[in-house]
Amino acid sequence: MINRRTFFAGATTALALAAAGCATSTATTPSASPSGAATLATPTIGLTYIPNVQFSPFYVAEADGKFTAAGVKPTLRHHGASEGLFTALAAGEEQFVIAGGDEVLQARSSDLELVAVSAYYRSYPVVIIVPADSGITTLAGLKGRKVGVPGKYGESWFGLQVALQTAGLTPADVTIQEIGYTQQAALTTKKVDAIVGFSNNDAVQFAQAGFATRSLPLAEGVVPLVGICLITTATYAAENPAAVKAVAAGMLAGISAVVADPDHAMTVSATYVPGISAAAAQASAKATLTATIPLWTGSDGTVDGHLDAAQWTEMADFMAAKGLTAARVDPTPAFSNTYLG
Structure with a gap:
């Protein structure tokens, strides 16, 4: 899928994340306008690669008003080429990021209190x-x-x-x-x-x-790893539950729209992805989109953001056994279905 950037961790990052959790919450919490109407929360969502049709659910959700209908008005931010996966989240420049569930557990083993709040991919890519x-x-x-x-x-x-x-x-x-x-x-x-x-x-x-x-395929059944999810910090989620629910709902609505009408997704993506309208680029993007749709849906073709507790437990066991985390990470606080409708 999306090229993954070098994982960074360490004590300074953990401190930055703690500070970011406090600093960003007030900035993105809905507030009342002078007229008394509530303004929409404006969190930033990190998309961890250059503009690409793989992010079309976010483009469609923004362009078609699905985020605002859900009650949020996020900013979409693509990461730089040498940027760490969770750098901006830790610095308070983002409130959400798209990353693997396995990357979340590895981050938590370095004391980064991240939490997956919705599945983005339903299978491991x-x-x-x-x-x-x-x-x-x-x-x-x-x-x-x-x-x-x-x-x-x-x-x-x-x-x-x-x-x-x-x-x-x-x-x-x-x-x-x-x-x-x-x-x-x-x-x-x-x-x-x-x-x-x-x-x-x-x-x-x-x-x-x-x-x-x-x-x-990597395994003869279900891969003991969790794929791409919508990630935030535990602090942000606790302080901004309505915004988390709205971002998850808007993202899932965007996925459903892309699955239902890939041609529309291509049209919308053309305004976000430079050069995609060229014939060769369009053919490549359409092939990528076709290959991505099965990752967004379950075996029955449905879109569902719920995360499987058993799979997270199996992943925690596997990563500890393979030395991918220094010790077994408790998966329970690493994910939540609380913010899904």
């Missing part, structure tokens, strides 16, 4: 991608091979751990190469035998470039 003519036909076939990953952080890294466990392998059984965001070049030039990528991003890019690939 990471896959193992190999050339279509590769002899690697199962995850077990990765043994002894070179596997490219952007870095040892974020969803790609977490997803690789799941794939290796599924295959009965350990990191020592493969050669892991950190390739940054050069997956396409690394695989096509045979620098690596497989890459860890996103089903609605990397796999689509290969297809658009005319390079045939095959995607291998």
Whole structure:
């Protein structure tokens, strides 16, 4: 999916987050206007990559008035190329961000009190991608091979751990190469035998470039990781419950609108994503949107933001066992369905 930026943590960040939680609440809480009518809360939502059709639910929710109908008027903010995933949230420049549930647990292990308040993706988007003519036909076939990953952080890294466990392998059984965001070049030039990528991003890019690939799922069932969610801080959620409910409702309304009318989503996205109207860019964006819709919906095609407690528990166990968190993180305060209708 969305390229994940380097995870940052540490004592200074925790302090900044605590300060941000206090500072931002009053700025975004609805207040009364001189006429006595309540003004809408104006939180900032962090979108963790350059403008892209993968964020079309937010574009549609803003452009079609779904956020204001829900009772909020947010600002959409795309992250910079070298910006940390939770940097702006910690600094009080954002009140919400889109990030993986697994990234939330890792942040909480560094004392960042984040909470997921709605699902954005209903399934985990990471896959193992190999050339279509590769002899690697199962995850077990990765043994002894070179596997490219952007870095040892974020969803790609977490997803690789799941794939290796599924295959009965350990990191020592493969050669892991950190390739940054050069997956396409690394695989096509045979620098690596497989890459860890996103089903609605990397796999689509290969297809658009005319390079045939095959995607291998990470697990033989439900992946023990939680995908992209709507994230805020525990302080902001406690002090601004109406705003949190409104942002979640507006986002889910945007997802439903995109799923129901992808062509409209493309039209709206053209005003947010530079260059998307060009023929080649439009074809790529439409392919990305088509590949993303299954991630937004359940197996029955419905949109639902509710988070599964059992899956969060399984994820906490898995991440602790694999050393992805220093110790097991209690998942209970890391997510909430309280703010969903």
